[in-house]
Amino acid sequence: MGAEMPGEQGTPSPRPRGAALVTAAWARLRPTGNRVTGYLAVGAVGALIGTSLAVGAGASGTRPRLADVAAWLASSEKGEVAHANGLTGDVDGKAVLPAGMAGHPVSVAQDGRTTLVLDEQTGQVVRIDASQLTAEQSADYGAAGLQLLSGGAYAYVLDPAKGTVQRIDPAMTTAESPPVQLGGKPGAAVVDGDGTLWVPLPDQGTVVPFVKGLKSTAVKVAEAGHDLALTLAGGRPVVTDRTAAEMKVLTVTGTQGTFALDGATAGSAPAGLLVPASTDGSVVPVLATGSGELMMTDVRSRHTLRARVPAEGHDLGAPQLLGKRVYIPDESTGRLLVYDTSLSALAEPVRITDGAGELELFVRDGLLWVNDQDGATAAVIDADGEVRRIGKYETDVPSARKPGDRPVEDSVPTGGAAAQVPPPATVPSATVPAPSAPSGQTPEPTQTEPSPAPTQDCELHWETGCAEPGAPGAPQVESRSGAIRITFAPVAGATPQRYVLKGSAPDQTVTPEEIGPDGPFTFEVRGGSCEEQYGFTVVAEYAGDKPSKESAPSALARPCVAPGAPRELTFTPAQGGHGGTVTWLPPQGADGSVTYTLNGPGGTAETTEPSHTYSGLRNGIVRGVAVMASNAAGSGAAASGWIDLSLPAQKMNIVHNKPDGRDLGIRNMPHSTEGGRAGGIPPGENPEVTVHCNTKGQVITINSKTTDVWARLTYYDPTLDKNITGYVTDHYVESRSNPDVWACE
Template sequence: MSGDRSPARDARPRGVLRHFRRDRLTGQLAIGLAGVLCVSALVYGVGTAGARYRLADVGAWLSAGAKGLVVHANGLAGKVDGKAAVVPQMRGHHIKIVQDGTTVLLVDTDTGVVSRIDPSQLKITTSRAAGGPALQVLAGSGAAYAIDSVKGTVQRIDPLTLAPAGPSAALTAPLGQAGIDGRGNLWVPVPQTGQVVPFQNGRQGTPVTAGRAGDRLSLTIAAGTPVIVDSTSATALVVHPDGTQRVTLPAPVAEAENGVRVPPVADGQTVPMLGAGGSLYLLDTGVGRVESVALRVPHHAFEAPNVLGPRVYLPDRTSGRLLVFNTDKGAWEAPITATRPGGTIEVITRDHMLWVNDPDGATALALDPGGAVKRIKKYDDHVPGGNRRPIPIKAAPGNGNGNRNAGGPGHGGGDPVPPPGRPAKPPAKQDPTAPDPPTPIASGDNGSIKIRFTPAPQPQGVYPVSRFVLLDGNDQPVKGATPAQFAGNAPGGTFTVGGLACSNKTYEYKVAAEYKGKNGRTALSPSGPVGATACQAPGPPTALQATGVNHGAQLTWGKSAGYAVTYVISSPSGTVTTTGTSKTITGLTNNQTSTISVTARNGAGDSTPVSTTVNLAYPTKQLRNTNNGQTNTIIRPGPHATGQSGKIPQNVYITMTVVCQTRGDSFHDPESNTTSDVWDQVQTQYGNGYLSDTLVATSKSGYPSDGLYEC
């Protein structure tokens, strides 16, 4: 990864950071690291203020508060490739770093001051007050926004000058954590209205309704797509470019007092959610499937879970570790030590890597999608790019907040990193000799629930497992489960419970390890509960076609992937439903183009809608006039027997254009001795207007007749 260092091409001072090649496979994602403080203009080891630096693109800024530094880490090499000192007067404040390409902004969330760092010189070029406490700043696709969550204002800012760029928008405060999607659109949750408001190029768009007013809303940008979780109603809204998909989540999601915890950014399509009591839910936004996973370490303090590759990483602040769940294997792996028990754990997703940092610790982690872990020594003096002067460090007491400079035991930096990989201890058991329970995962499909499980590695001194059985949420055996049991030495398996209704009801189950305990009595060691609905959200309909009819359309479409699907047809005339794959809708306005959408729905949620348009332009006909032998035929200006807009001479018969039919005055024609209140709108060489249907050679079969539309 080293750059070209030949003297002919590189005349920079020896202290300049090594030039790292750009990794074309990685993107630039906005990141925010709590606890990072402002960077001073001086980089130790660099002698000239005008020197320029190139940091590794596959990297992240990390706080190194134990020595009053921030460092830039190279994720691929697992090493620090740049260090900078912290401005002393900023210590003790909560500061976040926001980075998007060459835009590097420092946000003091205590004061609302934003500063810009020139990444080529690591120099603060400008600072500006952009809001108050709890200020959010986001950057992406060349745009930057300052969001005052307390006041409810959204202001686009120039990422170079930090000056306002255009007018601000006022939303209903307080605002939720915002995000920027893969197309550069800003999304701001407004819980008080139950909506999420988009902004494109600084302009406010049409709000998207995610729930009811006052619902608890959380936003994740998953693979560039906004996903809004409504913890109050236990639903999730996936905002695709062609429409939204609503997914029903397990009912216990609503039990989370402050809402489920989600990461601000997910690298792939899976959104992990941490619910009440440490329940873990995984939403696959690609297919609308939800899985719930039982945790083996309840009653701990967790941060929001993150997903990278097939693994879910759950920061456990109580133990100072990352709990690791492998979705491919359906099992918990050995946890990864991240910090001291009770310490701060910052986790971000950037450049297809997961970064884990304790601001006061000496070591940070960089994890790749394959699960490999690189431990980065933040205080390593051997920074790539040449020999450097030792960094002078003066210990200064911190105030217990933000980037602290308190070395020594218990304050980061001075303590050795605990050894990684010791399995997390399961919760205390009433019977110490009982085997540890298995790990179940529940998901629904086609009127059934599948509960797959993986046995836990058993410690020494416990009773052997005789078999695995399925229990309901009340610890009662489930009748009708297939199979009824698994042998105690089984490597795992899947229970299936069928014949369930595809509704929004959540079915809860546990998998128990059965054993013979004291006195040979049979006992159970049950897992935590997992729950799911009995189906998953359907896929969108296919091949939607619309054929216009008078004031309506005949619709046909292909069947959606899913179970117990109902189709919801929306048009300007309202909403109708059907379980079939065709429907004729009415109430549309003739001679206009209308948009019609069809959404598949079942108890697990909705698909994204598919849409088409139907043009109800008048299907004109070429017909002749009739009954013109006794007098001239008068063309009327309206469907009434008064006025004149033209005249067809007596005994003249022509072919004319009949546009449409309407009802009006009743008219009696003495020549044919017929009466009708139907009038035809006509276009002739003698004038345009209306003729009684008694004077036009229509079939008189129905109204409107001859394939004509109503005017």
């Protein structure tokens, strides 16, 4: 390409920030240590710069390569979806949805392979062709209120009204199978990265998995009628029983752990217990909208963190966790409340819109995406908390719309700049604004009296004019094994001499006893009972005559975590079989009173001892058994093993086989005349045989001795050079006198 002469119209030069974007990409890699993500991020920036060049050139028929770290965001009123770059917030492509979808609510299913859009009002499913920026492939499922999900190589349409699931072709959008009846009305489903669909059925208290597109056995997770919500936590399905205030980790064969959410539901109806549909890692945030309690449960480490956020008067949505911050949509104000777990305090909220409205939040590629479907506003937030505004209505972006095409005709502006977003507001507080002046009048300036200057050292003696003593932030509590960790935000304003903790019980120890004004602002409380919940406050104590200031109370927490799996599960059969004892070691570091639940022969059983005895079982069968430990904080994964009642073969010799000219018959049944002969042992020979078991059969009397016991054995016949297995009356074996020979059943 030759150099452009001054004054000629041609390709505009790339924006000077192109090189800076590459540097920024390296500096802001997703903080997971995953180099692949970093390479994708830098590749995305390169794609962005390349896009600027290609679009500026205006080459006919070309389409830009869209950024890898990106997402499709819907603008339902305009009837289009915008592709936004996660590293810059720039829109690098748009696709116009089919006619008739403008103004309808839509949902976008994007799994990294395919992007599908559902018209929630009509049931039409559309595939976005990212290479051509078109939305032409579609199928109409003819119903409102459907759910659309995709993952792996699978996509599904759920019809809650009919209680059905239908697998669809994610490329063609057409049905791949007839609708499958669920047997109940489904709740909000999720699909994992392998394409397994998880469908909750609250009326039955079950979750139905669809593995590789096929319906599997329902997993019982709750009592029938309980309110259920699903979350994919780092790819693992987790169900929250909002009625019982419990969270459980799911597998296709059952649950692998339970976490108690007790205390989080205080003042909240089940529907007020909110969880996200997916999280980027193993921590699931839970918000109780009635109390404002925010709970973060790590389903892998089993640690639980609790805090409180302002809830009264706010219309809060499901929380999302990214990095060390929890983002909570406040749809009454158009903002995101931000709780910073590293500071144990609320951070500056993020304003998304300038008024009330529904906000869509999801985490993808280590970024938090926020979208207002009904407006021009969207944003992407990285793990460091940096916010990048997205202008979905920008018109100077690639799309499949040809010159001369008419834009969508509605009342929505077609080119408003997203940068004109109101600045962030302050953290919510109880401050009441001063009344405003009547319309058309200039408000009178507020007269404030100057504070008198203090006459002595404020650090030693407080008086009017000294900085007003402040209270610490409400403590954040984390349940740990045998302890509770309390962190808090220090006061702003006057400097206290020390911070002390209130609320510990007599059987608990607090470390340290006090904290100086420079921190670190962390207490640890050891001891107490796992069966009890504890709340704390932090008191700032000042020198001189300054009054002490006490924080708001913390959420309640237990000094324990849900136990892990029991260890070294073994089974020891009883003498003669028919049962035995399952034993195990307690979970590592288990706290509190631990109860063990066994799922084995005969159903479930509970015990507080690390063993359980089974009896009355049929021999010759291997059965599975699983043991799960639980305490007041929840339960961990199950340890599984086998109750192996396989028949232990014993080497014994034939006895009393006299050389009387008649061989000793080996029968096919434990009877002398029924079932026929399997073989025989020559007269006078008493060889070694393998005795498998003994059983009841025909009563036989020999030399005034009577028995109905027959031994099932195997005899090697050297003449025939083969093994012969069958029954011999126990007169010639005496297996009933050998305690190691079991009954056959």
